Amino acid sequence: MQETQRSADVLSEEGSNSAKRRIMSGMRPTGRLHIGHLFGALGQWAQFCKTDEAFFEVADLHALTTAFEHPEQIRHNVVELVLDWLAAGVDPARSAIYVQSHVPEISRLQVLLSMIVPVAWLQRVPTFKDQIEQLGGEIATYGFLGYPLMQLCDIAIVRANTVPVGKDQLSHLEFGREVVRRFNHLYGPTLVEPHGTLSEFPDVDGTDGRKMHKSYGNTIDIADDDRTTEKKVRSMVTDPQKIRRNDPGRPEICPVFSLHELVNGPRVPWIEEHCRSGALGCVDCKSELAERLNASLRPVRERRASLDAAQVDEILADGAQKVRAIAVETLADVQTAMKI
Amino acid sequence: MQETQRSADVLSEEGSNSAKRRIMSGMRPTGRLHIGHLFGALGQWAQFCKTDEAFFEVADLHALTTAFEHPEQIRHNVVELVLDWLAAGVDPARSAIYVQSHVPEISRLQVLLSMIVPVAWLQRVPTFKDQIEQLGGEIATYGFLGYPLMQLCDIAIVRANTVPVGKDQLSHLEFGREVVRRFNHLYGPTLVEPHGTLSEFPDVDGTDGRKMHKSYGNTIDIADDDRTTEKKVRSMVTDPQKIRRNDPGRPEICPVFSLHELVNGPRVPWIEEHCRSGALGCVDCKSELAERLNASLRPVRERRASLDAAQVDEILADGAQKVRAIAVETLADVQTAMKI
Numbered sequence: 001m002q003e004t005q006r007s008a009d010v011l012s013e014e015g016s017n018s019a020k021r022r023i024m025s026g027m028r029p030t031g032r033l034h035i036g037h038l039f040g041a042l043g044q045w046a047q048f049c050k051t052d053e054a055f056f057e058v059a060d061l062h063a064l065t066t067a068f069e070h071p072e073q074i075r076h077n078v079v080e081l082v083l084d085w086l087a088a089g090v091d092p093a094r095s096a097i098y099v100q101s102h103v104p105e106i107s108r109l110q111v112l113l114s115m116i117v118p119v120a121w122l123q124r125v126p127t128f129k130d131q132i133e134q135l136g137g138e139i140a141t142y143g144f145l146g147y148p149l150m151q152l153c154d155i156a157i158v159r160a161n162t163v164p165v166g167k168d169q170l171s172h173l174e175f176g177r178e179v180v181r182r183f184n185h186l187y188g189p190t191l192v193e194p195h196g197t198l199s200e201f202p203d204v205d206g207t208d209g210r211k212m213h214k215s216y217g218n219t220i221d222i223a224d225d226d227r228t229t230e231k232k233v234r235s236m237v238t239d240p241q242k243i244r245r246n247d248p249g250r251p252e253i254c255p256v257f258s259l260h261e262l263v264n265g266p267r268v269p270w271i272e273e274h275c276r277s278g279a280l281g282c283v284d285c286k287s288e289l290a291e292r293l294n295a296s297l298r299p300v301r302e303r304r305a306s307l308d309a310a311q312v313d314e315i316l317a318d319g320a321q322k323v324r325a326i327a328v329e330t331l332a333d334v335q336t337a338m339k340i
Numbered sequence: 341m342q343e344t345q346r347s348a349d350v351l352s353e354e355g356s357n358s359a360k361r362r363i364m365s366g367m368r369p370t371g372r373l374h375i376g377h378l379f380g381a382l383g384q385w386a387q388f389c390k391t392d393e394a395f396f397e398v399a400d401l402h403a404l405t406t407a408f409e410h411p412e413q414i415r416h417n418v419v420e421l422v423l424d425w426l427a428a429g430v431d432p433a434r435s436a437i438y439v440q441s442h443v444p445e446i447s448r449l450q451v452l453l454s455m456i457v458p459v460a461w462l463q464r465v466p467t468f469k470d471q472i473e474q475l476g477g478e479i480a481t482y483g484f485l486g487y488p489l490m491q492l493c494d495i496a497i498v499r500a501n502t503v504p505v506g507k508d509q510l511s512h513l514e515f516g517r518e519v520v521r522r523f524n525h526l527y528g529p530t531l532v533e534p535h536g537t538l539s540e541f542p543d544v545d546g547t548d549g550r551k552m553h554k555s556y557g558n559t560i561d562i563a564d565d566d567r568t569t570e571k572k573v574r575s576m577v578t579d580p581q582k583i584r585r586n587d588p589g590r591p592e593i594c595p596v597f598s599l600h601e602l603v604n605g606p607r608v609p610w611i612e613e614h615c616r617s618g619a620l621g622c623v624d625c626k627s628e629l630a631e632r633l634n635a636s637l638r639p640v641r642e643r644r645a646s647l648d649a650a651q652v653d654e655i656l657a658d659g660a661q662k663v664r665a666i667a668v669e670t671l672a673d674v675q676t677a678m679k680i
Contacts, residue, residue: 060680061451061452061455061680064452064455064678064680065455068455068456068526068678069526071527071678071679071680072679074679074680075679075680101675101680104444104447104448107444107447107448107450107451107452108444108447108448110447110451111401111447111450111451111483111490112401112404112447114481114482114483114486115401115404115405115408115481115482115483115484116408116481116483117481117482117483118480118481118482119480119481119482119485120480122482140458140459140460141454141455141456141457141458141459142454142455142457142458142459142462142485142486142489143451143454143455143456143457144455145459145482146454146482149482150451186408186409335441338404338408338411339411339412339414339415340400340401340404340411340414340415340441
């Protein structure tokens, strides 16, 4: 455990402060992020940079578990993803932003930990069977089966004590904690058992009224320009019973209204009232939403546009260096504990 | 494929010779080797050093797949194993002798290849179920399930084209070849498909008449001294019907006779005749065997005694360097092919 101490202030400009949480989170580079991410996880991440030691990983190896047949996009997506993070206020000076495959110690830790993880533990993680049902048996690979183990290695290699989790990831965290306990029981206290911190955000409605999700093609992206946002908002579905301006609308089932709630706070009661009465037509309502969305996204988009791929490369190189300073130590401790 | 070319002469003092086989083999560091190894695989290995590019791996990570609960001995066993190899004539100047865990690229390759290996391929490798039946469900870990994949990575990382295999390992080789073909099909020709070269040696009888095997406690070890060898030979079982000197014996069921065949060539017909007639008593027969064994083991044991752990460390450091020169290239090619 003294190892944690030793590397505790790598990211802390104020010097060692053991009360600080060390947070690790990550995303797969599967494409550009949308406003659901911006108003959800990324807002929380930007906050972590201010209050905690924070590690943010671009999980490119995880992306391979499901995209192994078409990896062409992964490298491009890494850059786009990091641009979105930076645009959203994730601060590379107060966190480590890095690519999973740039930290060899993660794979090495995975192979070592694989020796103590019963196959049955992995098979009973609910997401394993769920995903195979959804995506087909093709993805039932050895790597895919080991997904929760790789997630644990991402966390354990930086000795994070805190992990933001949504409800659907709780089983992965519980699996990871079990593996850490088994390791420490077999070889002595070495790894840090991570705790979860709630990271459940309300779903954001997509342009078609379903949950906003890349795979539905119903997103408004952080990186969209004003015109694209306007076009997408204009094409949004609304209450099907409100056909003409004077028809009364039902805001509670309208995705346009739900986006107003996200970005147009003080005006929401007025909009609700005039939608219900019929006085506010959908065209005007959408125009106002597009304007508000673009206004609130403007600083984010401007920050994004001011950055280039070369800066991202630099940030990722710097992040990998920060992480590896800790990762090399963690791996050495694990090898010592395992007498390897 | 040009990569193979580029690194082809790393081990060849005579310069590049693409017709040369590149052979990879390994052993798990589970304890001292016995004369069965000496007259079997190690003789072949010593030969490979003269005719081929040879890579010999101490498979310490593999040892963890079954010994994860008691790894204390692994590090000590690494040194003992390499001393046995060197004593048997494996030439570190004409091969690469290295420890698996000193080559991080093997684990990294394993995580990458895990993405394209169906779990079902691993589950159907016959040794998986056999071993679980023999050793119990405790060893049904994720690492143990991945054993044949790790073996392939050992082979693929050095781009070996030839692997010595006994019949019980044929299914592993076939699995490995399938994985290579799948990789090359998905991402373009990158990995070398290894071929097997027969490496089937007759079993050597142990002191109790069963096959000589460490786990039976019936071995005569390369590292034993003369007195220990004598004592072990004296305690050997013989034909139970031959109780006194003049009783006729049956050499074909006597393990003492089978060891004579191994080390006492020209004298074997005389021994057979006088055992059958009863003229040769077991005590004299064993004395002669002990003498012959010690005589033929003497140069091997002297070579072993002349080496120390520091030399082994140097040889292993040198071996890791040779291997990593190739491994880093192989991994880079794999990452390029996978667009990671």
